[in-house]
Amino acid sequence: MGPSKPLKHSPPPHRPHGAGGVIDLALAKHATARHAAAAAGAARAPTLTVARWQRLLLLATAALLLASGAAWLAVHYLLGAGAGELPHPAEPWLMRLHGAGAFAALFAGGAMAGAHVQAGWRVSARLGRQRGSGIALVSLLSLTVLSAYLLYYFAPEAWRGLMGWIHAGLGAALAGTGLWHARRRLLSWRKP
Numbered sequence: 073m074g075p076s077k078p079l080k081h082s083p084p085p086h087r088p089h090g091a092g093g094v095i096d097l098a099l100a101k102h103a104t105a106r107h108a109a110a111a112a113g114a115a116r117a118p119t120l121t122v123a124r125w126q127r128l129l130l131l132a133t134a135a136l137l138l139a140s141g142a143a144w145l146a147v148h149y150l151l152g153a154g155a156g157e158l159p160h161p162a163e164p165w166l167m168r169l170h171g172a173g174a175f176a177a178l179f180a181g182g183a184m185a186g187a188h189v190q191a192g193w194r195v196s197a198r199l200g201r202q203r204g205s206g207i208a209l210v211s212l213l214s215l216t217v218l219s220a221y222l223l224y225y226f227a228p229e230a231w232r233g234l235m236g237w238i239h240a241g242l243g244a245a246l247a248g249t250g251l252w253h254a255r256r257r258l259l260s261w262r263k264p
């Protein structure tokens with residue numbers, strides 16, 4: 073057997089500075105597509121950070137708080153102590169329901185503070201929307217909870233009526249702002 077011919081070297085499989093031409097073009101296209109996919113994923117992130125059970129809990133607690141609060145105002149001022157009568161028997165029951173909704177709402181708000189607010193803050197910069205209503209939502213939630221605390225523990229009789237109306241106004245504004253903030257998700261028929 074004669075001496076074997078020296079093997080022809082094939083080009084190294086990886087070139088750190090790029091092969092130029094078609095391969096570079098393909099790599100660049102791939103990288104662009106990956107960036108676009110990542111950006112699209114990030115834009116959808118807030119939808120993913122609000123789990124279905126969280127959205128349902130927020131809606132259910134908002135409905136319970138609004139209904140029990142509004143019913144209490146109607147009964148209290150039309151039939152009960154606010155109309156100069158004896159307190160109506162429904163008044164304490166409506167406040168018990170309202171209290172149950174309030175505890176659940178605090179849990180739901182805490183669940184949102186854990187992940188959604190941070191993710192929403194980052195994504196809202198890119199989306200160019202929802203940051204204002206997000207800030208309004210956090211502020212109104214804090215003020216509503218503060219007014220509820222004052223109403224429960226520090227309400228002198230002379231101030232109670234006014235404080236109750238202020239609290240109810242803040243609560244109604246909170247519910248309205250929440251619906252506005254989540255309108256795109258609530259109006260879409262997409263599956264979660």
Ligand code: HEM
Pocket residue numbers: 118119120122127130180181184188189191192193194195196199201202203205206207209210253254256257258
């Ligand atoms: C500074 C605070 C916040 C920011 C920057 C923020 C940002 C965002 C953004 C960017 C979206 C996506 C909207 C879209 O796709 O149109 C969103 C959706 C949403 N946010 Fe917020 N958010 C904040 C606070 C909150 C709070 C405190 C709550 C509730 C207590 C909340 C509840 C929701 C809900 C329910 C959605 C709809 C998404 C879904 O249901 O999947 N957000 N938010």
Ligand code: HEM
Pocket residue numbers: 137138141142144145167170171174175177178213216217220221223224232233235236237239240241242243244247
């Ligand atoms: C995060 C949301 C809310 C929390 C934590 C909360 C909590 C409370 C608490 C602790 C009380 C005092 C209960 C008592 O004295 O026995 C109260 C009273 C009341 N709340 Fe709310 N509430 C919220 C939202 C709302 C909303 C959305 C409304 C809308 C109508 C509302 C209307 C009222 C009314 C009318 C009262 C009775 C006021 C009075 O005694 O003069 N609340 N709430």
